[in-house]
Amino acid sequence: MTVVVKIGGARAVDPDGALSDVASLVEGGTQVVVVHGGSTAVDDTLEALGESPEYVETPSGVVGRFTDERTMEVFSMVLPGQLNTDLVVGLQNEGVDAVGLSGVDGGLLTGARKSAVRVLEDGKKKIRRGDHSGRIENVNSDLLETLLETGHTPVVTVPMLADDGVAVNTDADRAAAAVAGALSGDLVVLTDVPGVLADVDDESSVIDRVDSPPTYETLTAAAEGFMSRKVMAATEALENGATTATIASANTERPISEALDETN
Amino acid sequence: MTVVVKIGGARAVDPDGALSDVASLVEGGTQVVVVHGGSTAVDDTLEALGESPEYVETPSGVVGRFTDERTMEVFSMVLPGQLNTDLVVGLQNEGVDAVGLSGVDGGLLTGARKSAVRVLEDGKKKIRRGDHSGRIENVNSDLLETLLETGHTPVVTVPMLADDGVAVNTDADRAAAAVAGALSGDLVVLTDVPGVLADVDDESSVIDRVDSPPTYETLTAAAEGFMSRKVMAATEALENGATTATIASANTERPISEALDETN
């Protein structure tokens, strides 16, 4: 059994529960791949450097990050640098032989570069060029399998390697989905809410299981904002070969095991 | 044949010559491990963050970096983050299937933590505690060999993982020496001078070969400042099992191949 766990990158949103849960899963013979993001930490470091993260709005009203060259550099500092090192050390201290990888290592996560985006600025539609982002089309599962077979636990983060040979930003939830698909694994996306809520004001209204088109309709209708991206990632994982996909709260004692127990 | 190449971390002191030379060596069937440092880039980022690198002097007059917790965090940002990602992308663009690793990944570089140092401050001898540095005692050569055997080129950098479970700073030249020793490889330390000069003002006075105690005496007597650390690293590599150790200029077209040709 292979489990791909998406966790937050910053320790604050990634309590030790997740790391010790990874340790007990690995101890029990489960192969685990950890995937993490951490864009709020990137914004913190940009701010500490006296720079500002740039968010742009598309003509359809979606807000996203514009990643210029300097922001991309800070991304590499914070994600494969600071946060990945911190998580690998945390897992090593739990007895897990973790190995950190970004999407550029061994061409782990590759795909098309998207350097231009349509944005809405002061009511004008414009094309902004120079964005460092891309869409994952290929996962080098051989590298992951080599590491898993030799007893290691890969800890994967963005950037990915775009087809023009440049490291670019990509959504970490979707990176986790791509990895889960490539490994035919179980995807568990940990988040700071208990799951997708049918009623966003009622924490007890978690949609437990989706196993038919109507319940999937209910799910996608209920998922708002950042959660809709997580549902999209879960959907992509299943379309690409993942066995199961679960969105669950990180704030329990054994968040991954509990999510897997409920799924299976 | 396994070659361990120590290069600078910043592209400025690591011309593309070294990367394309790695590519042709790998193409020709040589197993290559790249090791890099980059402490000047750390100082640049500390400065951009409005902080200052701290250097302390020991009672014996040696000047070294004091790495507090925040500096260690910036180290992880710059070395495994920014510089390692940049080098891996550069090698991938040369057709080399590079995989970046820091010393914490898979417990690659482990050893004793040295958290206290003796320093000389305002003429007073003092003990400073909280330094994040350590001495490599063990190299996980299995992980490197697994990656080499599956066609990858490891790109290794500091920090190392200290015995108290903390990521700490260690000298990258000595990290390269430890790796070369563990793999019984040929160590090539690239630098921005042609090699060790018998007369520091005469670039033609390179000491070409050391193969007897008297010539080693000449070498250690001639090596000054940062170069004496490189000679110490080369010595450690040979003591720990490296086949050969060469200190050579990075500023030639095929710096690694040329160094190996002269050695063998």
Added chain:
Amino acid sequence: MAECIECGASVSLHDDVEAGEIIDCGTCGSELEVIETDPVTLDTAPELEEDWGE
């Protein structure tokens, strides 16, 4: 004024037109990107998927 590169009709521009701006041709409806402003050069605006990063 500039010429639509799709249908050849004149396209009216406001004064503060910027590079990167997307103008709709009033005649054929094509989306045109302002490549340069002095003089104004237009090209067909690329269709773009959105791929946001982390």
Added chain:
Amino acid sequence: MAECIECGASVSLHDDVEAGEIIDCGTCGSELEVIETDPVTLDTAPELEEDWGE
């Protein structure tokens, strides 16, 4: 004044003694580390290897 923890002799201290400072005992020659300054507490100063980082 403080007492050498190695030989028991009195060790004289200057006024602005700081934590971490190393004092040599004038009697037995031991190196003593100032652990605290108020009151002054001494311990044997550790021998330390130098291991600088990158």
